[in-house]
Structures are given as structure tokens and as C-alpha cells.
Amino acid sequence: MQMREAAAIATEASLLDIRNLQIRLRRTRGAGLSVLDGVSLTVERGETIGIVGESGCGKSVLSLSILGLLPSAMRIGGGEIWYEGRHPLHTMTDRDIRAFRGKEIAMIFQDPMSSLNHGLTIGYQITETLRLHLGYSRKEARERAVWLLRKVGLPRPESLLREYPHQLSGGMRQRVMIAIAVSCNPGLLIADEPTTALDVTIQAQILDLMRQIREEDGTSILLISHDFGIIADMCDRVLVMYAGQIVESGTVDDLFERPLHPYTAGLLRSIPTPAKKNSPLYSIEGHVPALHERGAGCRFASRCAHATERCRTEQPELVAYRGGHAARCFLAEAEGGNRHAAV
Amino acid sequence: MKRMKSYSLVLGASFVSVLFVVMLISLVYTPHPPNEMNIRERLQAPSVRHWLGTDNFGRDILSRVMVGSQTAFEVGAVSVAIGLLGGFLVGTLAGYMGKWVDELLMRATDALLAFPGILLALLLVSISKPSLFQTMLAIGILSIPSFARVIRSGVLQHKEADYVKAARGLGAGHANLIFVQIAPNIASSVVTTAALSFSTAVLIEAALSYLGLGVQPPDPSWGRMLNEAQSYLAKAPWFTLAPGLLITLTVLGFNLLGDGIRDLRDKKS
């Protein structure tokens, strides 16, 4: 905790600063279709930022782009990614970014079974990172691995080192992933749907663990999920993504109490809760436009009950209102961010 | 890497089509009668009259090679058909029924696979008089294991798929499940195996005929031509070159075709 605080005092820059990021599909001719369009976000030290959206909105692509892990079919088409205000991740070669992966910035993924190597023991996979980034000797790495496994709440850490991923349950595997991720004390932890593949009771344990790590080590978290409940539980600020853009951002309270964008409002309304039992659930008309179906206007216009002619032809900007609550919607602009979105 | 993949299919398909067309043409026309001997013109180098030269009996090599392609295709087609049918039977029974049926059939298949192909072909062929039919039968039996394995693996994989369970839940019987539901999903891997088996068949036939145990004269065969040409290697190299080149091109063509189809299937999935 001390180290991070000192660093925070020393520099004014945000921990992570993404400016106007554009991700395109590679194409032999022309610019290619864009997957992400002008996405900007910042993560300060000690903050937990949530990114919520449905499939195809680009949230996973966003998280992969930070560490240069985009699939070969995609590339960064524009924008900047700055770490600690002085490391331009977007321009780095693979070789240079490697120094960050697992050390300053760590990632945990949705499916721990496919993210861990089936053929290597748990012990090897943890110590590998330690020896690579921190130059530990074999003995030192082993000791630290045991300490880490204990820290993430795994029983019998010494014998666990010798086991293979398939011998562990899903929840245990995810804990191992977290152990590997925090092994080098990263400043930023990117968690892409970390609990989606897990049962509800295990989910709660893993989120609890993440909270514990956040408190103990001051790690910032970028949490990506489609589950509003988890986001509400864990995050300070939230960004809502739709069709490759951020359509709303603000604190958890902002979003839940006064959603400015019709999509956010619509999503919240579609969640089944006990009170809604005896009437049809609200559902947003239509479907998410495919990459090539995105027109010139607002991408949500085809599904929005209040879309105007302007909405269909012009692209709204992300405008910030009171308290940093921002939305990308002409109707919100017209209201000055004062009324929350009707659906 | 990407470029190479698309070449396989194109090259393979072109080779095979050209050979196929040549074979079709040979059914109705060859530059010279393939079996017409003309001692005065023996062992002539390639010329305008004889594009590929003449053999030790003065026969036109081009014509003989063209007619030889008929044998190659015939053997290939029939033996692949036998292999496919036999392999389908074995593979489907083994994959679908599982347990001891699977064990039994697969161990038998393994045993067949363990035999060196040529030896087995020799064995089968020498039991009775060597002939075209014997050759095709022998090679066909030899290719059953490859088909059986591919089909069995496909059936095993798809048997547990949800859509098969769904069809079962709707009342579909075994026949429907195998032929209607699963079959279209394993078709492309079977086609790949067929292409590769075809080329193996051509090669084995050539080997058998070279040894004198395959196709008998006067039926033409590239393999036997190679045997005949052997003694004249120094004097008339074109004599060996023609059948040898064609065997190589045919095998290569079908292999590339098989690879190309497999890559196409992989890309799609």
C-alpha cells in the first residue's frame, strides 16, 4: 500500500489512460471495418472500473488491446494507450510489452481451464512468472508460490504445486489464475468475465478474494462483465458499451438511479427481479447491428423508441454532465443530462 | 502460410482434372494404337510423330501411357469404393455400437493396418491368378482401415452431440441418426480420405504391376511399363520417364487435392 501511495503522490498521471482507441479488422484493401470506435477511459490508482455490455459490444477486445493481445485479424487503427502516463503501450513492440504482461499489468480470463496449461503443473506455472519477471531463484520462487496460494485461500499449497489444472475444481483454478496474476504485484488487474463460468456460490468467493487483494495491495481493477449485479458490487465507476462505443459512463449510483442512455435503461429494465414476476419482462426491440450494419447515425437508433431523424443520420458524441456522468445521446443532450432516460 | 494452403486445392484439382480428361480422351482416341508393334521404330526418342518416343517394341509411348491412365483410374476408383463401403460398415458399427463391438473391429483393423501394404497385396494376389480384379480387391481391402478409422472417429464425435440427442428425442431411429443426421457432418473428412486413398491405390497398383503381379498384358499399366523400361534406362531414358512422371503426377495431384479439401474444411470450421 505504501509503495502505491508514494507513486501516486509522485506522478499526477492516471494509472491507465486510453484515448480515443480505434480497433479495426485487418483487410487487404481499404481501412477495414472498425470493431472499437473512439473509446476513451481512465483508471486511477486504487480504483475499480467496470465495463458492462452484451456480446459483440467490444468489451473483451478492449481489454485484450491494452496488453497487445489482439487476435491477428485485428489491429489498433488509432488512439493511444498510456500506462502511468509515460509508457505508450499502443506503440510498443511485442517484445517491449512483454515486460509489462504479468508484471505491471496482469489479466485473468473467463475460462480458467483454457487459460492454464494442461500439461504443466500449477507450481511450474506460478514460478515461471516469478522467475521471468522478478529474477527469483528456483527456491525463492517456490516459497513465494506457496505464499501466494495461501494468500488466495487455497488449502495445502505445498502439495498443490505438484498438481495439474484438471485435478482442480473451477473455483480453485480461478484462484490459481488470480495467484499467478498478482504474483508480481501488478498495479492494474484486468479481469475479463472472471466469474461467468463459475457457480453462484463460488462466484461470491472469487469476488471476495478480489476485494481482499484490492484492499491489501492497492491494485486497481478493470472489471469486464455482462452481469450488472457483479458490477454494482465491485466497481466505483462503470462504462456501458454498445456496438463498439461507450454509450454511458458514471458512478454505480449514477447509472442505476438515473441512467441517461436508453440502452442502459433498457438493460436494467430487462433484468428479471422478484417484483416483476407476473408481467411480461421488458425487452429491447431489435438486435445489435453487425459490424457492417452500423450506419452513420446513432448505433442504437434502430432499437430506440425515441429516435429522431437526427439520431438516425448524425452520430452523437459522448458528453459529460454533472459529476462526470456522461452519455452518448441527443436526447440526453437536449435535457442537459437532467432527466433519466425513458424506455 | 496462407498462400500455400490455397495452392494445394487449386494445383491438386488441376492435375487431377487434366489427367481425368486425358483418360477420357484415351477411351476414344490415342495418337497411335497402343498395342501396335513396329520393330523398325523401336526405342525412338520423342519426335513429332511420337511425342513421347517409342518403346522396345516400337509402340507409341504416349498412347500407352494414356491408356495406362485408364487402369490407374479404374483401380483407384474401384478400390476406393471397396474401401469406402467396407470402412463405412466397420467404422459405423464400431463407432455407433461401441464397447466390445468397437474393440473387436478396431483390433481387427489394427491387425490389417499392421501389415505392410505391398506384402498383403502380394499375398492376396498370389493366392489366385493375378488380374485386374484381384488387384482392385486387394488394394480395396487394404484401404478399409483408413476409412474405418476416419468414419469411426467422426461417428464417435457426433454421436454424443446435442443435435443427435435432439433427433433421438424426436423419435429418430438408428438408421436416421447415422445416415441422415451424422453422415453429412463427416462427409468432408471422408472425401479427404478418399482422395488420399486414391493416390495410394495408384501407387500400389504400379508397384504390383512392376513386379508382374498386377495387371497382366496386354492391359497396359504404368507400373509394368516401368518394368519394361528398366533395361533400357541408359539407352532410352524417355521410356522410363513417361510412366514414372505420370505416376508421380497422379499421386501428387490426388494428395494435393486431399490436402486442399481438408484445409477448406478446417478453414470453414
Next chain:
Amino acid sequence: MPPSEPLVELNGITKSYAKPVSLFKRQTLRAVDGVSLSVRQGETLGLVGESGCGKSTTGQIAARLLAPSGGKLLYRGEDVTGAGAGALRRALRRRIQYVFQDPFTSLNPRFPIGRLLGEPLKINRLCGRKERQLRVGEMLETIGLDASYAKRYPHELSGGQRQRIGIARALILNPEFVVLDEPVSALDVSVQAQILNLLKKLQREFSLTYLFISHDLNVIHYMSDKVAVMYLGKIVETADVDSLYSRPLHPYTQALISFVPADDLRAKREKIILKGDLPNPLAIPAGCPFQTRCAHVHERCLSAAPSLKEASPGHSVSCHLYA
């Protein structure tokens, strides 16, 4: 008002698998261990539990896709457990249907939608081609898809559309009882809402009875009239939906319910976080299967397995705390 006699009844259903552990030793995996359930006509019974609890297996047994190792399955009071060949089996096939969780793998990728929907009619030889086409067209309309979808292939459709096809296929035979195995788990929230609305609409229109299997407590609450909770192959609690959610009795149910958000998603709930993991299903300890994670475990739980007993009318629980 649903009639009092249940439409479908499961009595003491068990399903065991033998797993070879070494060359000579085998271990028995009890996927389903003595499950008894009943559903009345027109009702929706929700079956909730986490992965490995046996709810999918139970669902498949109820839909007669899987044969149980023991126990009885009753349909309209008749024992249909072993219904082998012939008319009874065919009739049952039409009356009981199953919707799969993954709409992608449950549709034959090589068939166009029209064919997929017509398949049940074709397999059961129910009508000629013209009528089949007619019924397929009607069904597409009922689920809200344009007639042009008949020519498309599964991979061309979105997840929500595929799931509609899966549901439509189950309904084209006009069944009475439909087992839905996690029908919305693979879908986004907004699509989920559409599908749930569709399911409720179809239930009303066609007088369907549902066995709705899910791990999502919100969805279960929305859809069900009665709920049964499963843990490691056993039913640990059953009740009507309001009682279960307002007064859960079994410690496991209490933990699950504690995760259900209040209507305000932000409300800080008192969440019961269970310690430990699910025990290995091959080595379930003697006594109560929940002992390894229960906050109220005492001596009796380690030696004697509790059984399902009625704690109050319509509300049964399997736990020594209430014995």
C-alpha cells in the same frame, strides 16, 4: 386451476455411472440419488442447483432421453419408466419434449431451419410434405421469425434466434410436457427477456407444463410456480416459489437466496459466502452431502443422511436442523 393429480411424477429416481479408476477398481458416480418430484398440469416446476448437482441428468430422465438406473417415472399416473417399443413410446415421444441449453450444438449444422423444424414431423410420419411446410411456416410465425428464415442455416442466426428454433422444434409436435434445460443461460440479458416472454406466452397458448432447469435464481423465480433445489444428486428443499424465496430453510438454499438481488441491484445484501468447494462427486462423504460447507454442521450430519420431510404445508426440506 390445475387438477390435483400430477401430470409427471418422478419417484426415487437414481442414475449411476461406473467410472473405472484403475484396471480392476471402479467407482460409482451417483449423478442422481433418489430424486422425487411431481409437476401438475399447467404448472412450471423450477429445478435449481449448481453445476454437477444432477439437474440436467434429472431433466433428461424426465424427458425420457435417458434411462434411470432405478426408480419410477409416471406420466398421468401410468408407469412409463421402461416403456420400450411400440405405440406407447411413440405417443410419449410426442407428449414429452426437451429443449437443450446450447442452441448451437443442438441444431444439426448441415440442415436449414425449415428442415430442422420439419424433422420431428417427418420422423414421426405425421403428415405429408405440403402440410409439413405449412406447420413449419406457422411455427416460425408463432416464435416471431419471418418465413424467410426457413432457408437459413443455424450458423447464420444469432443465439437468441437459435434458441427460438430449439423451442419451436420442441413444440411442433404439440407436446404437453416440456423440459427446458437452461434455455436462457447462453443468452444476453436483453435476449433472455425476449425468450422468457415467449416461453410464458407459449405456455398460456398451448397449455404447457414446464420443468424449468436453471442455475439462475432470478430466472427461476420469474418462471416457476414451485421450486426444487438440488445438491449433489439429491433434492434438499422444495416449496412454492414465494415460500422458498422468502423463507428458505436449508442452509444451502439460504446461501443461494442471499445472492438474489433485491429489486434495487445496489442494495447491500447480507450474502452468505459458503466456505470450501463442492466435494468430489465420486467421493461423497457419508451423512449429509452438504456437511463440508455448512455453517451449522453438527455431529449427526456426519453420520446420518437426512431425508426430505415436510416442514410446513407444501414446503419440504432435507436437513437435520428440521428433523
